[in-house]
Amino acid sequence: GEDVEQSLFLSVREGDSSVINCTYTDSSSTYLYWYKQEPGAGLQLLTYIFSNMDMKQDQRLTVLLNKKDKHLSLRIADTQTGDSAIYFCAESPGSSNTGKLIFGQGTTLQVKP
Amino acid sequence: ETGVTQTPRHLVMGMTNKKSLKCEQHLGHNAMYWYKQSAKKPLELMFVYNFKEQTENNSVPSRFSPECPNSSHLFLHLHTLQPEDSALYLCASSQDLAAKRHEQFFGPGTRLTVL
Numbered sequence: 001g002e003d004v005e006q007s008l009f010l011s012v013r014e015g016d017s018s019v020i021n022c023t024y025t026d027s028s029s030t031y032l033y034w035y036k037q038e039p040g041a042g043l044q045l046l047t048y049i050f051s052n053m054d055m056k057q058d059q060r061l062t063v064l065l066n067k068k069d070k071h072l073s074l075r076i077a078d079t080q081t082g083d084s085a086i087y088f089c090a091e092s093p094g095s096s097n098t099g100k101l102i103f104g105q106g107t108t109l110q111v112k113p
Numbered sequence: 114e115t116g117v118t119q120t121p122r123h124l125v126m127g128m129t130n131k132k133s134l135k136c137e138q139h140l141g142h143n144a145m146y147w148y149k150q151s152a153k154k155p156l157e158l159m160f161v162y163n164f165k166e167q168t169e170n171n172s173v174p175s176r177f178s179p180e181c182p183n184s185s186h187l188f189l190h191l192h193t194l195q196p197e198d199s200a201l202y203l204c205a206s207s208q209d210l211a212a213k214r215h216e217q218f219f220g221p222g223t224r225l226t227v228l
Binding site (some may be wrong): 030031033035040041042043044045048088092099100101103104105106 | 117119144146154155156158161163168169203205207209210212213214215216217218219220221222224
């Protein structure tokens with residue numbers, strides 16, 4: 001079946017790096033996504049990675065994909081208090097043509113000053 | 114207006130009321146989605162529309178009735194709701210279901226409280 005798992009909570013100090021992890025089950029997933037949700041807001045697309053890539057870097061964000069282990073991670077360098085939010089990973093199942101994204105339950109990132 | 118907008122942002126209704134949620138996207142997309150986000154639960158996909166046609170109804174109770182008059186607008190009509198329907202309702206859009214990438218762009222949501 002299709003399932004995406006994330007740890008629920010991560011706390012870091014301002015200036016440290018944050019690493020949010022995600023595992024997924026569908027090996028045919030073509031794209032994997034990271035979304036950010038701030039309090040009272042919708043989900044904002046942060047970045048995505050195509051399944052034939054191992055790594056993607058975008059300013060302070062680094063996405064690592066281990067396709068063999070079906071493990072995805074998001075690293076935020078020099079974490080700021082403004083990075084405090086819920087982070088969702090999502091997969092786009094390769095077998096699906098419904099546009100459906102399977103979301104994890106979200107990881108709450110708390111950044112302490 | 115840019116991106117995906119939703120109105121109202123907050124709604125309080127009684128169980129016997131009828132209300133509607135509105136979503137509009139200004140991205141030129143052809144697929145639109147309704148999600149329900151409850152506390153401590155994963156995002157639940159409710160409905161999917163592609164070029165105005167409904168392609169998915171994820172076993173949603175009939176007290177939720179979607180309407181998609183064109184590719185830019187999506188409504189969710191609500192009637193005889195239950196307190197457990199209180200949640201954040203999110204609308205999203207994407208290019209279309211045939212696109213290789215399915216990244217979805219979300220609106221800010223409507224916070225619904227059913228008394």
